Every structure is written in C-alpha cells, then in structure tokens.
Amino acid sequence: MSDGSNNKKMSIIVTKGTLDWAYPPFILASTAASLDIDVTLFFTFYGLQLLKKDLSHLQISTLGNPAMEMPMMGMHMTMPNIISAIPGVDAMASSMMRNMIKKKGIASIPELRDICVESDVKIVGCNMTLDLFEWTPDMMIPEMELGGAATYMAEALESDINLYI
Amino acid sequence: MATQTLDTKGMNCPLPILKTKKAMKDLATGETLEVLSTDPGSVKDMEAFCKSTGNKLLSSNDNGGVFTYEIEKG
Numbered sequence: 001m002s003d004g005s006n007n008k009k010m011s012i013i014v015t016k017g018t019l020d021w022a023y024p025p026f027i028l029a030s031t032a033a034s035l036d037i038d039v040t041l042f043f044t045f046y047g048l049q050l051l052k053k054d055l056s057h058l059q060i061s062t063l064g065n066p067a068m069e070m071p072m073m074g075m076h077m078t079m080p081n082i083i084s085a086i087p088g089v090d091a092m093a094s095s096m097m098r099n100m101i102k103k104k105g106i107a108s109i110p111e112l113r114d115i116c117v118e119s120d121v122k123i124v125g126c127n128m129t130l131d132l133f134e135w136t137p138d139m140m141i142p143e144m145e146l147g148g149a150a151t152y153m154a155e156a157l158e159s160d161i162n163l164y165i
Numbered sequence: 166m167a168t169q170t171l172d173t174k175g176m177n178c179p180l181p182i183l184k185t186k187k188a189m190k191d192l193a194t195g196e197t198l199e200v201l202s203t204d205p206g207s208v209k210d211m212e213a214f215c216k217s218t219g220n221k222l223l224s225s226n227d228n229g230g231v232f233t234y235e236i237e238k239g
Contacts, residue, residue: 006217031179034186035217105177115183 010161011040013152017049019058019094019109025165026050026112032161033119040155041116042147044126047165048133051125051140055110059094070096117143124151167199167235168192174203174231181207182214185236189220192238197223200234207232 010032014025025047029039043051049058062068062079069076070093083089101108107115117123125144130137137146156162171188173181181202188198200211208225211234215222219239226233 006219008217027179030183034179034182035214036219037217105175105180107177107180107183119186 006036008036008161009038009040009155009159010163011042011152011155011159012163012165014041014043014047014050014165015045016165017046017058018060019097020060021165022050022055022058022109023112025163026109026116028163029121030112030115030119033116033121037161038122039116039119040122040124040152040159042124042126042152042155043144044129048125048129048135048140050109050113051123051144052135053139053141055113058109059090060097061090062093063090071100113141117141122155124155168196170199170201172201173207174201176202176204178204178206178210182210185211185214186218189218189236189238194238196238198236198238200236202232202234203230204232207234211236 010028012025012029016022025041029041032039060068061084063081063084066078069078079089079093123141123143123145124147125140127146127148130146137144169188169192171184173184176184181200181204185198185200192198208227211225212222214220215236221237221239223235223237224233
C-alpha cells in the first residue's frame with residue numbers, strides 16, 4: 001500500500017516568483033507527494049519564474065513588507081521603504097535570507113523542486129505567460145509541460161485540495 | 166532493532182518527512198525504519214505521514230530534544 005496512491009489529489013496555482021513565496025508551493029507539493037497524494041502545480045505569471053533552469057537569481061523584496069523582520073545584531077529589524085528602494089538592498093536582504101535558510105537546516109528551493117520532480121509532481125507551465133514574457137521552453141526545466149487554464153480546470157475538478165498561492 | 170536508521174537531526178520541516186519517504190522506498194513490507202529528528206513539528210508530521218501512507222508508527226519518543234520514531238512499512 002505504502003508506495004501506491006491513496007487516490008487523493010491536490011492542485012496549486014503558483015503565481016509568485018520571489019524566494020520567500022517560492023517556499024509554500026514547493027513545501028506543500030513535496031510533502032503531499034511524500035504522503036502519496038498526486039500533485040499538479042500550475043505556474044502562471046511571476047510563478048513561472050520558478051521553472052527556470054537556474055534559480056540563483058531568485059530574490060526577496062523588503063519593499064512594502066512591514067511584516068518582514070530580519071534577526072540582526074541581536075535585534076529584529078524591519079526595513080523602512082525608503083531604504084528598500086535603494087538599488088542593491090534587495091540583493092543584500094536576499095543573500096541574508098539564503099544564509100539564514102541554510103543555517104536553520106531549511107531546504108533550498110532547488111532542492112525542494114528536485115524532490116518534486118523526482119516524486120512525479122506534475123509541473124505545468126502557463127503557455128500564455130511564456131509568450132507574454134518572451135521566454136522559451138529551453139530556458140525552463142525539461143519536466144515542464146505547457147498548458148492553459150482549461151488544463152488547470154481539468155486537474156482542479158478532480159482534486160481534493162485546490163490552492164492559489 | 167530497526168532494519169535501517171535515518172538521521173535527520175538539524176533538518177527543518179519538511180525535510181524529515183521527505184527523507185523518511187525516500188528511505189521507506191528501500192524497505193520491504195514488515196521491515197522497520199528508525200528516524201531521528203530534532204524538529205518538534207515532526208511529532209505531529211510523522212503521525213500524519215504514517216496515517217496517509219499506510220505505514221505503521223510503532224513508537225514515538227522524545228529523548229530530550231531528539232525525537233525518535235520507529236515506522237513499520239505497510
């Protein structure tokens with residue numbers, strides 16, 4: 001029984017392409033796959049960014065995010081918007097975030113995505129988004145299938161869990 | 166005595182579950198896996214994992230910050 005499916009399905013629409021927002025869909029998808037749930041991820045708009053072969057460019061943005069506290073020098077600091085707007089601040093904050101993730105034993109996004117691929121999570125890229133941003137399939141991981149809204153609906157109608165992230 | 170041991174100490178959610186799933190694949194039905202974890206969230210997560218995958222959680226212990234699980238492959 002344990003290597004089979006339990007006939008449960010989940011679908012997630014992935015719309016965000018920042019380092020922090022990449023976590024919920026990949027954590028839920030990899031965990032669901034571990035629980036023998038069939039998973040479909042539909043990547044659209046900025047979410048499609050997460051299917052590029054190289055993910056080292058992913059960043060967080062501190063701009064307009066008063067809830068983001070970074071542990072710094074024994075305190076928790078939030079970034080005033082006027083500082084966030086300075087070029088290079090996002091890159092610096094992203095690099096700090098990557099270090100914290102590593103230090104806390106949290107999986108990296110490429111690691112979680114690899115586990116999703118290995119666990120047969122179905123990865124659908126939005127064809128319209130690819131066209132809109134003038135990206136090409138060869139920029140994306142080979143496991144990506146292209147599809148549209150109808151492809152998603154067909155999966156969603158059969159799923160027990162449907163999420164939009 | 167467990168058939169195999171998996172050490173996930175220092176790993177954070179969801180890695181202990183993902184590694185457990187991977188390790189279970191190498192076992193035959195009836196064989197057991199011992200998992201070590203320092204993630205307090207793994208207590209509930211391991212129960213949910215076993216419930217959903219048809220494996221049996223034989224024991225779940227907290228040895229002063231290190232959680233030990235014994236899982237039988239179903």
